Amino acid sequence: MxxxxxxxxxxxxxxxxxxxxxxxxxxxxxxxxxxxxxxxxxxxxxxxxxxxxxxxxxxxxxxxxxxxxxxxxxxxxxxxxxxxxxxxxxxxxxxxxxxxxxxxxxxxxxxxxxxxxxxxxxxxxxxxxxxxxxxxxxxxxxxxxxxxxxxxxxxxxKVLESKTKERTRFDNDNEFLHASKIKVTLHKDCSAVQGRLLELINRTNQLNYTKKRLTLDELEILLKDKDYDCRYMYVKDRFGDYGITGFYALKNNELEHFLFSCRIMGMGVEQYIYEYLGFPKFDRQGETTINLKERNVVTWINARSSLLKENSGDKYNIIAKGPCDISQTMAFFGDNNIVEEFTYVANNGMSVEGHNHTYGIIGSLTFSQEVKDEIKDDLIFVDENYFDTKLFNNDFDVFVYSLHTDANLGVYKKMGSLNQYVAFGEAAWPLTDEMCWAKYIEGEVFNSGVSFNIEFLKKFSTDYEFVGRISPEDFYDNLRLIRSLLSEKTLFLIINGSELIYENNRSESYSKREEVHKEFNSSLQKFVQNYSNTHLIDVNKFIVGQESYTDNINHYVRSVYYKIAKEIKEIIEVNHSHGIKVLPHKLITLGFADMIKKIAHTLKG
Known part of the structure; x- marks a missing residue:
């Protein structure tokens, strides 16, 4: 040929x-x-x-x-x-x-x-x-x-290649995008980078929604026109820095230019900016690879809008622990002193979330170093950073937490131990059940990107017994113990789970999750009623219907996370303005040795 x-x-x-x-x-x-x-x-x-x-x-x-x-x-x-x-x-x-x-x-x-x-x-x-x-x-x-x-x-x-490989380790694209930690910033100094903007305007096609080509002189005139709001986007995530990858020119709520580089395709940046601008009008020219939606969809991009900083010169020392609902909520708190302990991706590519289960939090303080080392050596889903937390090492003003990890993960207890619990995987698929092994090995169920094998699963089933999802009663007890281990001044804020059924659910693991949430929410409500300096953030006030969800009952549209963040801000400012009240009326301050004994007794059996 x-x-x-x-x-x-x-x-x-x-x-x-x-x-x-x-x-x-x-x-x-x-x-x-x-x-x-x-x-x-x-x-x-x-x-x-x-x-x-x-x-x-x-x-x-x-x-x-x-x-x-x-x-x-x-x-x-x-x-x-x-x-x-x-x-x-x-x-x-x-x-x-x-x-x-x-x-x-x-x-x-x-x-x-x-x-x-x-x-x-x-x-x-x-x-x-x-x-x-x-x-x-x-x-x-x-x-x-x-x-x-x-x-x-x-x-x-090369960065895109790494991302593509890692995407296969996640149960769905939404989980992967949340774990990618995408950051988008908007910049107004367009004249300083007009060469790059001219290239984007004239060379992009797949994500160029307006396709209005310009000469350099025409671009200079546009950027000097004060009637236009012109900005470019700078994008990065944990895989790398993508640089200047988008541009818009907005006048009277209508987009003259709206375009993005194909190098950020699949990240949702174009939809996020469209949402950020309030769905302005534009005259679409030609075909584009991705169609824009006139509704809030993107929840995984952290624009850092500094909600907490608005109307307040104060900064608070905050620690936030949990999965994507926490990470998306805390994105609104800008450059405040926030310690982020979210679900993370380990060096070997697996997704780690069990450290934020209440059993994981308690174990990080109560397990001996010998036990921690043994768990890290024996369990392939526990990495070297699993037990690292700053929660008990600093006097935080605020601790923000979510019940989603406890409501989702399966719990396993070490045979013969009193309190050696670990949490992993969705509770619907026990790691100790031989019928589930092939599903974990082949990735047919969410395996957090862990490369399971028969040898490990056999040994794990010999060493550990499946407890199931933590009971609402044990969840209550674990929260009580965590509260008592926190600094007396720390404000404890807990986000509950949605009780509205997600009608498009296709995952067996999430079947009837709204009922699970109702049980956990009940225990959580009892907990915050019994302990002062502890507050419930009720998401059900902000869930107005199916349009509040993205792809499952735990993933919300951006406006919901904004409302959650706003309520957290209000609670923090009210408590700080009046002085945080400490010492729950039913909580006895214990010496450390007595506390360990109490934990062991509570977790026994």
Whole structure:
């Protein structure tokens, strides 16, 4: 198959996907030694410096191929490598989708005519070429300037590759986005970065909702026009920094420009900004990859609007512990002195949340170091930071907590122990039940990204017994003990669970969760009535219907989190203005030794 040079638009290429055997290198890896032509090696480096990234679609053994590419010093020059024995067309399609590109901006190189024809059949707009086109490619690319000498685009796709791999460890996209800790900031100094803004305005398509192209002079006039509110977006998350990735120009509640870089596609930034602006009007031009919704959807982006700081010069020392309802609520508290102990992703990629179960909190203080080390060594879902908390090490003004972790996780007790409890996974799927093992291993149920195996599950089932979801009575007792272990001055605020059924539930784990919440809420109500300096944040005041949810009963739209945060702010300011009242009328201050004895007695059995 001979692809004519004039059918390849080199100016449009953003990605080249390489076959390896007898294309990138000479020879077949599985049968003989390979040789990498120096000009091909230099071509990869030149492409990356020119802003054109490279991927691999090869029928080979992954480990052997990686070793060979490392030997040639080019492994890190590729992104999203697909190396296995499956047919190539679908893999090429997956690479392009994962990289958030369009088929027409991709060139596929392969020496095998069947692979090229198959790829072009499934992806008609894809550019394809045989290995005989490589010399022409080398000649063409030599004329390209090094527009990206620092390889920023390559690094950005490396970040996206890491995110794509980690996304598979989460039960759903919403959980992943919450764990990504996406931060978006808006900036008004547009003239200082007008070169980047001009590039965005004229080159973006997939997330450009207005598609009004400008010259530099026209952009300068726009930015100087005081009738327009012009701002650009700076985006980052825990995976990396994406830089300036969006721009809008707003006048009289109508968007003249509204556009975003495809590098942040899938993060929800465009929807978040649309919500932030109050759903202004705009004249949509052409097709876009993502449609905007005229309702609040995004709950995972922390814009840090500094709610607590408004109307108050005070800052309070706050600690917040819990899952995504806590993290989304505390996003409104800006740069106050907040210690955040949320669900987190460990170094090995697993999601950790059991540390914020009431049993986890108590264990962090009462377990000996020997017991903690034993648990960390024995349990693959407990990482080295599991027992690290600042809750009892500082005199916090406020402790904000959520019951969602206790209402969700399963609890396990060490055989023969009095009080050695750990919490993990959804209570509907016991780790000790052999019928659930395959589901955990294959990821058919939420496994927090833990790589379970039969050997571990057998040993765990021998060492631990499944208690079930913590009972509302034990939840009450654990809260009582935590309250007594806190500093006397600490204001204890607890967010309860929604009692309105989520009608679109498809998860067995969340079946009848509203009934579970009613039971826990009842215990929580009793707890706050019996102890002063302790307050209930009732989300049910803010849940007005199905429109208050996103994808399950525990995930709310942004306006709900705002109202929760606002009530927390009011409670804090009222208590501080009058002096925080301490010492619950039914709480006896105990010496530490007596407290440990009391904990052990309460948790016994």
């Amino acid at each position: 001979q692809i004519q040079d004039d059918l390849i638009n080199y100016e449009k290429i953003k990605l080249i996907i390489w076959d390896l055997d007898d294309t990138f290198w000479k020879g077949t890896l599985s049968e003989e030694n390979t040789t990498l032509p120096q000009e091909n090696r230099e071509l990869i480096f030149k492409l990356n410096k020119s802003g054109i990234v490279n991927s691999i679609c090869s029928k080979n053994d992954y480990d052997l191929t990686k070793k060979e590419l490392v030997k040639y010093g080019v492994w890190d020059s590729f992104v999203f490598p697909s190396i296995n024995w499956d047919s190539k067309a679908k893999r090429i399609k997956a690479i392009i989708e994962d990289m958030q590109l369009r088929d027409e901006n991709v060139l596929f190189l392969d020496d095998n005519t069947h692979n090229l024809e198959e790829a072009r059949f499934y992806l008609p707009k894809l550019m394809v070429a045989s290995d005989k086109e490589i010399p022409k490619l080398i000649h063409k690319i030599k004329g390209f300037e090094d527009s990206d000498p620092q390889l920023k685009r390559l690094r950005q796709y």
